[in-house]
Amino acid sequence: MGREMKNNRLKLGWLLAGNLISSTGMSFIWPLTTVYMHDYLGKTLALAGMVLLIESLIMIVGSYVGGRLYDNGKGHFWMLFTIAMSALALLALIFCNGWPAYPLLLIINGFTGAIANTIINALAASIKEFDASYIFNMMYFMANLGVVIGTLVVGFVVSINIRYIFLVTAILYIIFFLIAATKYSFENTQIVKNKSITKRKLNKKTPIGNILVIGGVLMTYLMIQIGYSQWQSNLSVYMQSLGIGLNKYSYLWTINGIIVVIGQPIIAFFDRRKPVNYFKKVYIGYGIFIIAFTSLVFARDYTHFIVSMVLVTFGEVIAFPIIPAIVDDLSSDSERGKYQGFVSISASLGHAMGPLLGGLIIGGFSYDVLFEIMVLLVMIFTCLSMGITYFKLKK
Structure with missing residues (x-):
């Protein structure tokens, strides 16, 4: 039993290491995308957007x-294939980084990376030796630590x-692929490990009440992401219009990263000692x-923007990591990957829609x-989500 627990802890450790390496790699790419296309490739900001x-x-x-690939039992192969494709796309960028090769390879990397990340999140949710919240x-902590390291x-x-x-990004992704190929085992998931689970249970659909609760939580999450994306797009222009320079805007993201990196382990520590109800945390x-x-409606000077960023980050640290845990708790084993x-x-939809809607x-x-519409x-x-959750839990 002790050896089994040790192995499971090791598997989680490798999942976290892979998350750190991949997020560090991608944080080299995404902050420079607009600047590279505009300053180095001579394209307009509209085209970059x-x-x-x-x-x-x-x-x-x-x-x-x-x-869908994870739920169909094809997660292992496609995880390795898509990580390899991301690594190849990044390797190709070393030699083919002009127009239109750069955006095409960037899009390929985004597509394959999204497939791999979803499969890995579903794999993480299958570990039952630790609470899903933890x-x-x-x-989430490792992903943000990677962003801090990468942007520094x-x-x-x-x-x-x-x-x-x-x-550098290609090298990091090659390391990520080697870790995934040698350490990411799909054989110890709950579905395979628990022999008492019948085929009927494996094929069981997620109850409609649970789907409604998941829908309410995720729709609110979408609205928040639309608002959050304003910080990464339109807020920089707004702050400059108030006479606040870009350097001060960038410092806000340093504050964001510091709070996430310090706050997340503290929350994880207390979660392990005294778990808090998932729904209480997400609604807080x-x-x-x-x-x-x-x-933000009242922010006219830099101090107010700092306060707003601190509040946003606390909301992010408390709510964002618990959302996949809620979804895992409410979805059936056979539909874990789907949800x-x-x-x-x-x-992704919030980040895609947010800047455009904000600009309009x-x-x-x-x-x-x-800001008023965001609120x-x-x-x-x-x-709406609280109401759905209340009646579902009461039932």
Whole structure:
């Protein structure tokens, strides 16, 4: 029993290591996409935005495909295949980084990466030796730690030669592939391990009540991601219009990263000692997002933007890691991959729609109207989700 637990702990450790390496690699690429296309390839910002929109939409498809592949028992092969394809696309970028090779390879990497990430999330959800909340907290922590490391190192690499970014990222993904090929075993999932589970249970569909609860949680998550994406797009322009420089805007993301990296292990530690009801946590996080988005209506100086970013980050740290845990808890074993795919789809769809919707609202009305609509949408869907959850749990 002790040896089995040790092996399971090791498997989780390798999942976390892979998550750290892959997120570090991708954090070399995504911050420079717009700058590289505009400054190095001479393309317009609108065209760069269109490429990012297409990539987000392709990632939505990839997330859905990844979930279906996992549920159909083909997760192991396709996880390795898609990680290998991502590594090959990144290797190709070292030599083919002009137009249109750069956006095409970027989109291929986004598609294959979305498939692999969904399969790996479903694999993580299958580990029953740890509470799902703890697993996803640690996965989320490693992903954000990778972003902090990547964004810190990327400036140094760019100062030497921007094309070295593609080399470093490709090397990291090759390491990621080797870890996945040798350490990511699908044989110890709950479905295979528990011999008492009958075929009927494996084929059991997720109850309609659970689907409604999942839908409510994910629709609110989508609204939050639409609002959150404003921080990564339109807020930088808004802050400059108020006389706040881009350097100060970038410091806000440093604050975001520090809070996530420090806060996530603390939450995971207390979760293991005294678990908190999943729904209480997610709705506390949603409530903090409502307060954070409301604060933007009154933000006119840098201090207020710092306060708003701190609130947004606390909401993110509390709510985001618990969402896949809720989905795992409510979905049947035979549809685990499908519903983990919907978690990724909600995030990708929010990032795809957010900047465009925000730009349309700002162009037609104002930034204040945008912030007020964000607050209203998140508040409405949070209330709907809470109502659905209450009646489902009561039943």
